[in-house]
Amino acid sequence: MDTQIQELITGYVLGGLEAAEAEQLEALVARDDSVRTEVQLLQDQVHQLALLATPVQPPAVLKQRLMARVAASQQKQPVRASARPTAARSLSWAWAGVLALVVALGGWNVALRNENASLRETNLNLAQELDTTRAVRETLAQQVQSGDVAVQFLISPATTARKLEGTQSAPKASGTMFMQPGNDEAVLVVDGLQPLPEGSTYQFWLARANQQPVPSNTFKVDANGHAYLVVKATAQVNDFSQVMITIEPAAGSSVPSDGATVLQGSL
Amino acid sequence: MLSISWRSIRVFRFASGIHSGDRNVVPYDSDNQRTSEPEPPGDNLLMQRVAKGDEKALSVLYDRYSATVLGIALKIVRQRELAEEITQEAFWRVWQRAGTFDTSRGNFAPWLFGIVRNLSIDELRRRRARPQPVYDDPERPWFADLADDSADVEGDAWLHEQRDIVRTAMQELSPEQREALELAYFSGLTQREIAEKLGNPLGTIKTRVRLGLLKLRDLLQGQLWND
Numbered sequence: 001m002d003t004q005i006q007e008l009i010t011g012y013v014l015g016g017l018e019a020a021e022a023e024q025l026e027a028l029v030a031r032d033d034s035v036r037t038e039v040q041l042l043q044d045q046v047h048q049l050a051l052l053a054t055p056v057q058p059p060a061v062l063k064q065r066l067m068a069r070v071a072a073s074q075q076k077q078p079v080r081a082s083a084r085p086t087a088a089r090s091l092s093w094a095w096a097g098v099l100a101l102v103v104a105l106g107g108w109n110v111a112l113r114n115e116n117a118s119l120r121e122t123n124l125n126l127a128q129e130l131d132t133t134r135a136v137r138e139t140l141a142q143q144v145q146s147g148d149v150a151v152q153f154l155i156s157p158a159t160t161a162r163k164l165e166g167t168q169s170a171p172k173a174s175g176t177m178f179m180q181p182g183n184d185e186a187v188l189v190v191d192g193l194q195p196l197p198e199g200s201t202y203q204f205w206l207a208r209a210n211q212q213p214v215p216s217n218t219f220k221v222d223a224n225g226h227a228y229l230v231v232k233a234t235a236q237v238n239d240f241s242q243v244m245i246t247i248e249p250a251a252g253s254s255v256p257s258d259g260a261t262v263l264q265g266s267l
Numbered sequence: 268m269l270s271i272s273w274r275s276i277r278v279f280r281f282a283s284g285i286h287s288g289d290r291n292v293v294p295y296d297s298d299n300q301r302t303s304e305p306e307p308p309g310d311n312l313l314m315q316r317v318a319k320g321d322e323k324a325l326s327v328l329y330d331r332y333s334a335t336v337l338g339i340a341l342k343i344v345r346q347r348e349l350a351e352e353i354t355q356e357a358f359w360r361v362w363q364r365a366g367t368f369d370t371s372r373g374n375f376a377p378w379l380f381g382i383v384r385n386l387s388i389d390e391l392r393r394r395r396a397r398p399q400p401v402y403d404d405p406e407r408p409w410f411a412d413l414a415d416d417s418a419d420v421e422g423d424a425w426l427h428e429q430r431d432i433v434r435t436a437m438q439e440l441s442p443e444q445r446e447a448l449e450l451a452y453f454s455g456l457t458q459r460e461i462a463e464k465l466g467n468p469l470g471t472i473k474t475r476v477r478l479g480l481l482k483l484r485d486l487l488q489g490q491l492w493n494d
């Protein structure tokens with residue numbers, strides 16, 4: 001291959017060409033298969049040079065932030081992808097059609113009364129399902145809102161992280177609280193907590209020095225012991241000095257139960 | 268000539284198969300600890316899982332490559348906090364763009380390194396609008412003291428092996444070719460800017476880059492992820 005073209009290619013894959021040279025090379029790529037092939041081969045190869053950089057271990061909090069951001073995006077995805085809402089909307093129209101049909105049938109033929117009654121019952125069932133679906137959509141919408149808050153939090157340069165350590169009751173548990181000065185909301189990410197049986201819940205608490213803890217959100221963890229949530233405090237989060245998570249009755253508690261602490265940390 | 272022992276090459280090829288091949292589906296536990304199974308999942312297989320929304324697969328890739336990624340970003344932007352942000356952003360893009368990654372057209376590592384390099388150089392060029400004194404200090408050229416920036420971290424054995432192979436190959440190039448290639452890859456400078464910085468004619472820099480890169484390709488033929 002011509003030396004000048006080879007120099008254009010090597011300069012191009014390293015991103016070192018001037019604009020006019022890059023345009024010249026791109027024109028060559030468009031009309032010459034051998035140039036295109038050479039560029040493709042060198043484009044991967046050039047990143048062998050990346051291995052000349054000395055590896056540096058990142059801090060653990062970097063991964064926690066990334067995975068929390070990923071988890072938050074996972075929470076948002078089903079609704080953002082609109083698969084379920086679209087289906088729900090389609091069903092809404094279908095049920096509306098069934099309702100109209102039931103009303104029509106009831107009015108124009110006495111012989112169809114029995115069938116009409118049956119359809120009315122079906123309609124009632126569908127209406128109940130519709131209510132249930134609406135409730136699910138409300139929940140999903142709340143999760144999206146919560147996810148949005150979490151993402152905004154995690155990408156903000158003002159956000160700092162505080163570690164929560166598992167107690168003797170939950171030695172494998174860990175958590176990170178992402179907070180901002182002056183903000184009464186924080187994002188909490190926990191891992192390694194046991195899923196709780198019906199009738200129990202995890203509850204988050206904040207406490208000022210030498211004062212009774214203030215109750216905050218209750219939450220459940222998934223089958224992997226993972227949860228993330230946006231917690232809201234009664235004042236700026238940095239007014240508090242301690243946080244903890246306890247196991248409480250399903251409705252939550254106003255004061256933490258004795259010996260129920262599974263995670264705790266200092267702010 | 269490049270001298271790499273047979274033992275080294277055998278070790279590399281075994282490890283390379285682990286990372287770039289996708290022969291087996293091997294389970295890993297919730298803490299991302301590799302199980303007693305002999306082989307961890309390959310990069311491309313993990314990327315297929317990431318594309319399906321598997322957070323654990325991303326976590327494994329992060330554990331495998333994050334130190335290398337941070338090292339690359341740090342070598343380019345030379346500011347720890349910024350390099351950490353770039354590292355997080357790079358893996359976030361892996362998560363978001365996993366569906367566009369085509370395993371038949373290349374391997375994960377160069378794809379990831381390309382993302383990191385682009386992010387870092389974009390940031391560097393933004394900052395260059397507000398010149399950093401370090402780039403203009405003739406007594407202390409920035410690329411000369413990079414090795415002292417941070418402690419070497421014992422990372423993934425496969426990457427360690429790959430790194431040794433590339434470094435050994437680089438020693439086969441002339442010092443001028445090495446300098447030109449490193450500047451071209453890590454500085455974000457165009458060849459014209461490199462020529463001005465080093466006080467050499469542009470044609471000389473273009474020749475060094477071309478000969479250096481092509482010689483490196485010959486030396487590493489069949490040894491890294493491309494093959």
